[in-house]
Amino acid sequence: MTLPVMPPVDPMLSKSAPSIPPGKLYEPKWDGFRAIVFRDGDSVEIGSRNTKPMQRYFPEIVEAVLSYLPERCVVDGEIIVPSSTHSGLDFDALLQRVHPAESRVRLLSVETPALLVLFDVLALGDDDLTGLPFAQRRSVLESLVTPGGPISITAQTSSLDVATQWFSQFEGAGLDGVVAKDPAGVYEPGKRTMQKIKHERTADCVVAGYRPHKSGDDAVGSLLLGLYNSSGTLASVGVSASFPMARRRELVTELAPLVVPLEGHPWDYSALGRTPREAAGSRWSAGKDLSFVPLSPTLVVEVAYDHMEGDRFRHTAQFRRWRPDRDPSSCTYAQLEEPVSYALKDVLATS
Known part of the structure; x- marks a missing residue:
């Protein structure tokens, strides 16, 4: 694997804020497994929040990356499992996916398939995008993914009113607040440069x-x-x-x-x-x-x-x-x- 941004990469993180700040780009706060995905041709690596590889636990995500993402890219997102009983997410089912037996992993990949929700892109082709403003990286990301498949892009708004509505509307398992991002911010691995506003x-x-x-x-x-x-x-x-x-x-x-x-x-x-x-x-x-x-x-x-x-x-x-x-x-x-x-x-x- 030879990419302009190579694993391991510490994900950029967020710090708590007491209220939704103005003048930002806002996204629903996901609570699945953080995942930085590296693809170079037929090679795919999924790095966790602590940078450990976890592609063996999500073969269906690997297949989706090979089918739906560009041949050479690095993207940042969250792995989730939709609930089979309600309209939200099933975190317990997601936890069960981390299993030592490959046969069990394969079975669960069919019974409780995971989805990949993206919210940032770090590299595309030979280009390192981490130094670009976030708003520009978001535009690149939107050009990479076709809605409706196993890989999606999180919703985003620049409206404080809409973000405030989301704060209540999207509450539930796996969605427990809003993330505020600086439109001009570069990608800073391991640093808490974003802001999260959570329900308490x-x-x-x-x-x-x-x-x-x-x-x-x-x-x-x-x-x-x-x-x-x-x-x-x-x-x-x-x-x-x-x-x-x-x-x-x-x-x-x-x-x-x-x-x-x-x-x-x-x-x-x-x-x-x-x-x-x-x-x-x-x-x-x-x-x-x-x-x-x-x-x-x-x-x-x-x-x-x-x-x-x-x-x-x-x-x-x-x-x-x-x-x-x-x-x-x-x-x-x-x-x-x-x-x-x-x-x-x-x-x-x-x-």
Whole structure:
């Protein structure tokens, strides 16, 4: 492979902003697998956010690149898997694609095929485009892709009003905000030169246990959060883990009076619904010890979250404050906002 921009390349990143800034180019914020794709003739490499190759996990993307992109190019985008049950994306199905067995990868490439959504181009032919203004790179990108296939281009607008509308309209699994880009900006690998504006909401959750810190049992690794569903079962919805080490050690002492046996706990082996133990084989947890210290479900905490992935928080929730004034029984799914649904085609460029 001989290209003007060669792998590995650290993707250009974004930093958080409290509101949508004016005077930018705006795109929906995707939350799949970041992918910088290199094609040189019949050779294709897909670099992840940490620059590791991942083309073996997405043979259908490799085939699409060979069929739909120019023979020599480098593009930046996101790999996603559309949901088979709703109008958004299925991040859990995407995670399942990272599997060591080639036979399993091939099967899933047919059962849950991935799509490639592009938002930048770094090279075309013999030309390195990273020094061009972003607006010009976008024009080049739009000339490369024909809408309607397995490779698409993300929607974009220069209108602050439209971006504000997108911020609400395109909310959901895989679309949790807006990215603002400088029209004159060059491509700067590894630097946080873009701005991301993400949804953040708060929820009052029951603290039903904690996992010890990886350094030992004298520190809390993460608080395990629960919400009561419509059947009255305390379902595991995620974790909160952002504490300084000194505070993690203090929490072990503070939570000690609430430690209870697993037997009879809402998340013991006979409990219905999803529990931390049942979740031990999902998402990024393969091979990890996810045993936990059960707590009496009497403590309530307010946490901030961006959005839900099914019945769980998509990302680690951020601790805000303890809520001694709240009754644990009031911590239900009913308090969560319902995102506005969207059609995937509305988030992709149509021309």
